[in-house]
Amino acid sequence: MRATVIHAPRDVRSETRPDAAVVEPTDAVVRVLAACVCGSDLWPYRGESPVREPRPIGHEHVGVVAEVGRDVRAVRPGQVVVSPFTYSCGHCAHCLAGVQTSCVVGGGVNGCQAELVRVPMADGTLVAVDGYDAASPPPDDVLRDLLACSDVMGTGWHAARAAGVREGSSVVVVGDGAVGLCGVLAAREQGAGRIVAMSRHADRQALARAFGATDVVEERGEAGEQAVLGLTDGVGADAVLECVGTGQAMSTAFAVARPGATVGFVGVPHGVEVPVRQMFGRNVGLAGGVASVRAYLPTLLPKVLDGALRPGAVFDTELPLEQAPEAYRRMDARESVKVLLRP
């Protein structure tokens, strides 16, 4: 099969590898319909996390089940499935509590920027998509929406849930990457009354508005914080989604949160110091983390299928799988918000 392999920082290649196969009786092998490049794939690409040896890469995909191990019950060959970016057993205490990312035997799905991918613990991981199968796969627009659910839409949804977005809430979204944009969409779908997107880029601002942002703040730092406070009568927002992970983004998130609010954070923290005295004095909470996408798929997929949720617009670029190196280059250079790869 053709697969994407990272050899070293800035050295991503499309290669021929042995076909993915069932190893454990609980595995499934999925024929990938579409995969994509994640912001977190850029860490090894940029040398921010180590690449000790060449390894397959990619953790977001939608596909058709090609083969299942003998113990798999929940999915069968021919079904169209969405995979979260982590696999999970489905029956440990953490899975049952909806925190599948903490599954005691789970781990990260890997190597799906390829024609085939092995998914461990298929029963606890994959979610079948009603209405489509190998013979009648989803049309392109639905495929894009489904693919977004494998990570960024679920992550944006988690940010909004963690921040406690409610009917009528005023919401600020810090970060205009694919996750932040999906956070805007999640906030809208969860009933937010006002959504302020903090974004400096015209194309992303337009997408944020299409996703439900009622206001856009271009400034960063203190000027951005003042702008948000100005929009909220000096009170601050009911809920804040932190979708970046830098110290400045977190600082802005806390500054624009009203007393009693929660910052829902899904940006992997890099150099973040949590302002605990400020949190204490103003009763601003911090919740979130790595999104348990598996827990949200049963909510998200029906919304996608009935058209209520259309996150696929975050894919502003589509390339054949063979051009994965170009996909990484474009994402790294911020020429694309998010690139879809099609085997």
Added chain:
Amino acid sequence: MRATVIHAPRDVRSETRPDAAVVEPTDAVVRVLAACVCGSDLWPYRGESPVREPRPIGHEHVGVVAEVGRDVRAVRPGQVVVSPFTYSCGHCAHCLAGVQTSCVVGGGVNGCQAELVRVPMADGTLVAVDGYDAASPPPDDVLRDLLACSDVMGTGWHAARAAGVREGSSVVVVGDGAVGLCGVLAAREQGAGRIVAMSRHADRQALARAFGATDVVEERGEAGEQAVLGLTDGVGADAVLECVGTGQAMSTAFAVARPGATVGFVGVPHGVEVPVRQMFGRNVGLAGGVASVRAYLPTLLPKVLDGALRPGAVFDTELPLEQAPEAYRRMDARESVKVLLRP
């Protein structure tokens, strides 16, 4: 009137001062029935916060309204009232949202270890107690319960609320001071199924059990964390109340929280570094802060009056107001959990 004045670290005196009086038309003057010494009163006493000049001290009291300014509508002379430790206007955005501690014109009640105390913004601050008045004041046991509501019970309640305690939750309470003990009581009243009190002192363990603790863990640090995990099948607790404010207490709180749980913190943070990467990876949230006791009094007082909530047992020592210096000495030496002062 007689009043307690702090002159310098370890120099607290009972003195004669001018009677408290109505200054603003929204003020009330309350004749104190009972006041008490707070853990936070020990900061200036221990020199941990500065004492720049002699000043009256005390912020927890129950009393009878003696006089009100001309704009006060919600309380009238003769009523028995509980005062939160902060005053608040009652109608700004933060008060209306139940975060009266962030009231845009509010501040700290002060100087109530005295015969009389001036309470600003009486309408937004004081809560009248049904069934009692100047002619028939509450009996001693009820008085103690009411007094606990002016701070420690409201603060323990806040910790449990912030931690998301629900029917059947497994709860860990870190800290066995008056607030931690009230946290145990709050968790029980909010429906917790199992309550682990972390306490090394036999008398406080006994009180924790009387308040509803089902288990006591004596160890601290890693040994304590392992003990709690042992009690929860290695999963961790559904909700954790951090009622100390030190780095070690916070670290323990996060270590015993299950993935997806929230640490409710009400201990004023001193030297706390929030483990943000651990929070992210395990989806453990942090919420709480200075308790908006005013928001909880309408819930707490009926429970006290019908006997469902009896937090008064945290007062293990009672002294006449004149002996305030001895009260500070006892609290500082940890000879008393909490001292009630009676004018």
